[in-house]
Amino acid sequence: MNIPFVVGETVKVIDGPFNSFNAEIEAIDDQKRN
Numbered sequence: 808m809n810i811p812f813v814v815g816e817t818v819k820v821i822d823g824p825f826n827s828f829n830a831e832i833e834a835i836d837d838q839k840r841n
Contacts, residue, residue: 815832
């Protein structure tokens, strides 16, 4: 499975309590992927 994100990339949260916030990807946990 290919992950369309990379560590250090900035993304915009579109759902949940942090809706419309920007966040930086700090880590990707391969074991928790579905």
